[in-house]
Amino acid sequence: MEQVSGFSKLTKAQKVQRVAEWFPDQTAEIAKEFQSFWHANAETQKLFDEFSENTLTNYYMPYGIAPNILINNKLYAVPMVIEESSVVAAASKSAKFWFNRGGFKAKILNTKKIGQVHFHWSGNFEKLKKVFPELKTELLKNTASITQNMQSRGGGILSIEPLDMTHIEPNYYQLKAEFDTCDSMGANFINSCLESFARTLENWVGTNPIFQDQEKDVLIIMSILSNYTPECIVRAWVECDIEELGNFDGGIDAQLFAKKFKTAVNIARHDVHRATTHNKGIFNGIDAVVLATGNDFRAVEACGHTYAARDGQYRSLTDVSIEDGKFKFWLDLPMALGTVGGLTALHPLAKRTLEILGHPSASELMQITAVVGLAQNFGALKSLVTTGIQKGHMKMHLLNILRHFEATKSETERAVEYFKTHVVSFSAVNELLKSWRNT
Ligand code: MEV
Helix, strand or coil: CCCCCCHHHCCHHHHHHHHHCCCCCCHHHHHHHHHHCCCCCHHHHHHHHHHCCCCCCCCCCCEEEEEEEEECCEEEEEEEECCCCCHHHHHHHHHHHHHCCCCEEEEEEEECEEEEEEEEECCCHHHHHHHHHHHHHHHHHHCHHHHHHHHHCCCEEEEEEEEECCCCCCCEEEEEEEEECCCECCHHHHHHHHHHHHHHHHHHHHHCCCCCHHHCCEEEEEEEEECCCCCEEEEEEEEEEHHHHCCECCCECHHHHHHHHHHHHHHHHHCHHHHHHHHHHHHHHHHHHHHHCCCCHHHHHHHHHHHHCCCCCCCCCEEEEEECCEEEEEEEEECCCCCECCCCCCCHHHHHHHHHCCCCCHHHHHHHHHHHHHHHHHHHHHHHHCCCCHHHHHHHHHHHHHHHCCCCHHHHHHHHHHCCCCCCCHHHHHHHHHHHHCC
């Protein structure tokens, strides 16, 4: 492949054509394929095109619903965008299981977000700390036009402090600020405040007579929010008497289930290989809701994984206790979500998701999202410690395998019937179809 220049200047049709031409034998089909995923409504398509750059087409993902999720005695049907079979089914099954046992509970532990201005400076830090209240007044004054709106909604800048970071690198300091961004995820708000702080810091230190000539130069390295928000955190949990858990497939009673479940979580707390898979299962649910609401799933993932490693070892995000005959299972998860701003009102389906959820606040959405993550993890562990994961998983995957072998409608129906009593595998499906097709 050759280096491409001026690609962004091409029209969309030209971009499609240019990429299709990378496949000389199939140029026309490929161009047609890209176009076949364009939205029928040109205005809607333009909207999607403008979410990103160099857009050729849309990449479809299934949008499903996990109904009957009872959270704090309120019933939700939660939209989920996910391509992996059995994720929505697992969330729905867990929701059903807990519906009869009091439902899920969730609460916000805190909603603070963080931003940092990183800078080099060769001054006296003790002096800066002493005069910082004056500088802080100036920092707040110069961000007034940015914060006015947020303040009227009850949020804004919560704190700003200078930090000595010279243990990392000579002359390295930080302004670390905390924010409340109400119902918005807040990235633009925080970054605008930080860039204003950076300008004020440079000017104020550069012109303040308290600093000597050699202390006047501030070199701003960068100003950016932190996606690690350990103090913007939600807890979701379920609890019941152990006996209420009931009996499970494979002849497993409530006591044995609780015991195996606790060990499974304990393994994920200590074994990094298991912890990664365990948390991946949680994010199956979290990401699906975050995507359906038009939120930034990369930020949520990055934050969650950092939190999972907060004591130096990567651990399970969920925990379980079995005390006094009670089973309690919970998830503490920091995440920055918004229900206003960003794509939430722009993407028609993100907007619809929020409508289906009953127009939640950002805090309520954090609770719903964490509950789906917990439900997902409960569903995965329940299968793992009872029947194993493949039974349900391969049943769901069967249709994908049949599609791979281009099974007809009647072959599909026969195969679904057949695999009700047989173990699904890629080769088993292949063999079965071959045997039918050769007769
Ligand atoms: C599959 O996407 C997720 C699981 O592997 C999670 C887990 O093992 O806990 C089933």
